[in-house]
Amino acid sequence: MFVWLITGRIVTPKGTAKEGVIVMIAAYNLYLGGYLPKVSPKNSVHNKSELKSKYKSIVSLNNANPLVMVKLSNDTQAYALNVKEMSMELSEAAYETLTGRPEDVRDNLRKMTGLFNKLLTRSDEYGEANGRPSRPGGELRNLVENNTAELFEAGIQIDDRGFLEVPEEGDIKLPESFTKQLAEKAEQMSMNPMEYVEKKVYSYAHLHQSDIGTAYEPSIYSGMLFNSYC
Numbered sequence: 001m002f003v004w005l006i007t008g009r010i011v012t013p014k015g016t017a018k019e020g021v022i023v024m025i026a027a028y029n030l031y032l033g034g035y036l037p038k039v040s041p042k043n044s045v046h047n048k049s050e051l052k053s054k055y056k057s058i059v060s061l062n063n064a065n066p067l068v069m070v071k072l073s074n075d076t077q078a079y080a081l082n083v084k085e086m087s088m089e090l091s092e093a094a095y096e097t098l099t100g101r102p103e104d105v106r107d108n109l110r111k112m113t114g115l116f117n118k119l120l121t122r123s124d125e126y127g128e129a130n131g132r133p134s135r136p137g138g139e140l141r142n143l144v145e146n147n148t149a150e151l152f153e154a155g156i157q158i159d160d161r162g163f164l165e166v167p168e169e170g171d172i173k174l175p176e177s178f179t180k181q182l183a184e185k186a187e188q189m190s191m192n193p194m195e196y197v198e199k200k201v202y203s204y205a206h207l208h209q210s211d212i213g214t215a216y217e218p219s220i221y222s223g224m225l226f227n228s229y230c
Contacts, residue, residue: 054191057191071198075126075130076197079126080193080194081193083119083122083123083189083190083196086118086119087186087187090112090115090116091187093111093115094112094179094182094183096111096112097111097112097179098176098179105172113164117163119136119137119140120134120162120163123138123140124137126196135195135196139185140185143178143181144158144164147175151164151178154172154178155167155171155172155173156172
């Protein structure tokens with residue numbers, strides 16, 4: 001089978017592609033057309049050592065996940081790509097907050113919490129539309145709940161729905177533990193956005209046999225896990 005790359009998009013000669021490949025190409029073109037995350041090249045391009053570490057993390061994550069059937073729809077694909085895009089941006093913002101200048105802490109925290117709230121809102125919308133719990137919204141709210149004391153001490157406000165706000169006035173400081181955990185959680189989300197869409201499990205992962213192969217190996221979405229790492 002041949003694929004042609006035209007102005008960055010993938011097309012196939014008529015009649016040469018199987019259905020799964022067509023769906024994969026459609027997802028690729030959708031991602032390329034409007035879901036490129038707004039992250040710095042220094043955070044999305046890796047050297048050989050970093051790439052190897054990323055690959056090992058993905059393999060480990062995949063080995064621990066079951067093989068699933070995903071109900072393909074425009075809404076499902078769009079949501080998975082939204083989660084990937086927003087989580088990549090959130091992870092970068094969290095790392096910038098951790099490493100930024102002390103005088104920029106309020107601005108950096110405001111950017112980070114804005115992205116946090118954006119992802120939380122999108123998760124709630126998808127959950128409500130599909131009659132299911134908000135994910136990854138639930139994980140983000142648990143993170144806030146586990147770090148409530150530190151967030152209040154840092155001067156960050158939490159509303160009754162788990163959304164965060166950085167006041168324009170008053171003392172503010174970096175909630176270091178929360179920010180580190182958020183950066184790690186967001187990076188994990190970006191590596192496997194399909195974890196958060198509606199799906200049915202039909203084969204559990206082989207957790208104790210390393211020679212079986214990864215759960216996502218035959219998945220048409222495997223390429224999504226490597227976007228911005230190659």
